[in-house]
Amino acid sequence: MPVLVYTENWDGKFKKLSFELVSYASEIAKMMGTSVTALSIGNVEQNELKKPGSYGASKIIEVKDDRLNHLINSAYSSIISQVAESEGANVIVFSNNFTGKALSPRVSVKLKAGLVSGVTALPSNLDPFTVQKKVFTGKAFANVVIKSDIKILTLSQNSFEIIETENNATIEAFTPEFTDNDFRTEVKDVTKVTGKVLLTDAEIVVSGGRGMKGPENWKPIEELAELLVAATACSRPVSDEGWRPHEEHTGQTGKIIAPNLYIACGISGAIQHLAGVSSSKFIVAINKDNDAPIFEAADYGIIGDVNKVLPEIIEAVKELKAES
């Protein structure tokens, strides 16, 4: 009765969060005295396919089919349920990202398995099976008991350390059964953002608010992000104004992120904005108003004008890079 992990790939490479998930699942498996099976759907090369083994998976199941090059909720959730049944898995782990949110509810109904999304830590108890999750958009935590035999968890991103182990995993192909009902949606066009660090995957995020005054002032944010291998983000009014693309909007009604470092430039720190970023490990705030609520959420702050402070930060980072 292994722990089953859905390890997602992006253009044939596993996402970083997939390894985070395997590490997490391995710890649950240890608690339960069982093993981890990773499931990969789509085209992933053999060399890449072995990788979940280095994080604790002892078996990797591969499902390939030309119709599976895009995420199709019905088909994918059907595959995951079939694999869970054939493996006899009683815990299934997803990431709490767009994909996990799309698939886990369908699998939950197929298997009549209780689902807890946005889990932040290992189960605190196995009987009854109890996990902690974020509620009220990051403003509190709840302890939730899953009562069904099969349990499904989606893990909050960046809430578990990636742990490398030595493990030799076996790779097995699995051929799922489909019905026509599994393919009732069709992807007609795809736009990929390339060459940029993905906001939800980023360890460092540089973000700008209305205090940046206009899209023409974003150069230093982009430059700093590039230096730090960071993603760029923004507050809601900034994307509403069209200064920045909607994908960058973080907060209650945008993306919820949890990077190691979030640098907020000219952002007041409204409660709805903080809802999306307060799980960051460290927050830096640059704001000219010493009363701005962002300083209550921040770990480090500079009271000052972004136009003056940002170029100096860039210089200091360059110096640091030159030294090391």
Add this chain to the structure above:
Amino acid sequence: MKILICISNVPDTTTKIRFVNDNTAFDTNGVQWIINPWDELALTRALELKETTGGAIEKVTVINVGTKDTEPTLRKALAIGADDAIRVNTEPKDAFFVAYHISEAVKNEGYDMIIAGIDSSDYNGAAVGGMLAEFLGVPSVSSVSSIDVEGDNVSLKREIDGGSEVIGTQLPFVAIIQKGVAIEPRIPSMRGIMMARKKPLNVVEPVEADALTEFVSYELPQAKAACKMVDPENVKELINLLHTEAKVI
């Protein structure tokens, strides 16, 4: 085409979150209740489509699983412009329980497009839409950021991590929406509020159903240590702290 929108009744986004009964229940004292922000955007888009597609959309219905206390939220949805409302008369226990009740209430009602928000801002289950699609045996398209209708054709944009896709779907289906479907939510007009009083709000009794999860207790995050202020004349110090103390760069 008939559109159904699943509405969650949630505390206002500025609510100070507190718990009572030894941290086993959310303190509803003094809380203002609102339509979950995503669901409000879904409703706004449905009404825009109804107005701009020349009769393609027959009706926009809203549904909520909740006790009588949630009726003001449904009335607000009617005031914004929904044609009618359904309330399944029971305390929502978890996403599985809610989705099952919605599916039972609407499975024979012929809705072509069902819209749910990507999550509910209270318990952040992010599950009702997907579960509902599975209970009804229909396709789901998730993290949708735009919806367009032309005759019987629905075209959607779905955000994926690192890009977006244009998706076509057979009807009926469930759209699980997020930011982008509409920019600003509509607010009720005076006339809308007057009309809402006369619009149908149908109460449906619950069926036998299980919840698979149980929320047993709550905790507030630990208070953050005070923010360390860095002298704006010495920005280098910030980078130094991030490097040597926080160790994040």
